Amino acid sequence: MGNFFCCVQVGQSTVAVRERFGKFDKVLEPGCHCLPWFLGSQLAGKLSLRLQQLDVRCETKTKDNVFVNVVASIQYRALADKANDAFYKLTNTKSQIQAYVFDVIRASVPKLNLDDAFEQKNEIARAVEDELEKAMSAYGFEIVQTLIVDIEPDERVKRAMNEINAGKISVISSVLIRTAARMRVAATEKAEAEKILQIKRAEGEAESKYLSGLGIARQRQAIVDGLRDSVLGFSINVPGTTAKDVMDMVLVTQYFDTMKEIGAASKSSTVFIPHGPGAVRDVAAQIRDGLLQTSSHE
Secondary structure (H helix, E strand, O other): OOOOOOEEEEOOOEEEEEEEOOEEEEEEOOEEEEOOHHHOEEEEEEEEOOOEEEEEEEEEEOOOOOEEEEEEEEEEEEOHHHHHHHHHOOOOHHHHHHHHHHHHHHHHHHHOOHHHHHHOHHHHHHHHHHHHHHHHHHHOEEEEEEEEEEEEEOHHHHHHHHHHHHHHHHHHHHHHHHHHHHHHHHHHHHHHHHHHHHHHHHHHHHHHHHHHHHHHHHHHHHHHHHHHHHHHHHHHHOOOOOHHHHHHHHHHHHHHHHHHHHHHOOOOOOOOOOOOOOHHHHHHHHHHHHHHHHHHHO
């Protein structure tokens, strides 16, 4: 009906291509336009200016010989000022874009190992976008965004990778368990060694004190024996003297010898207590009583 009245309506975000006698005449903007068919004008077609998306799945092989499916998402749109190129130069825009995507992906991914391909998705997407931009701009299309949305290895490869990762986890767990067990054994052995050292140290101290006690006892016994022999010998050689006289003389002699040694020392730490020569008699009495008790036991 619109053609009958020589009018045509173009929707928003759309342009129309008008031909006259089969030759391109004009790009019609959105709105209502006069199209006098009787003068040879006709509507060749319409072209959307909206952003479009094309998902391309490409199978390729990585550098380490793993087959993967790379899924690229291409967002593009036609340029209003180049609508005639976009309408006439390409028969199938999607097939053309898909061919360029295949070419770039199959040239880029085989240079990378599988792990690197996952890590360098952005670089692959940028290479695809640059190539498409150079190619499609000549045909009146703008490449807005290119994304690598997925990299899918072969199912058997994914299963093998999962098994390898599970094996690594098992190995790590086993290592941790063995390490913990060794640490427990080491702690037990360390505690046992410290226990043995403490026991041996205590036994050594006890043995040392025992031997020290034996030495002191023998020393005192020798002193007593020497004093007794001196008293007996002096009593025999000097008639009229008693054992008490000899002991008093010996103790007084030892007392003055001790005082002489204390006075001769330049740095003495001896503590003096109240005393006098008369106190020697009391000490002599105590020693004499001890000697008499020792003689009675013998």
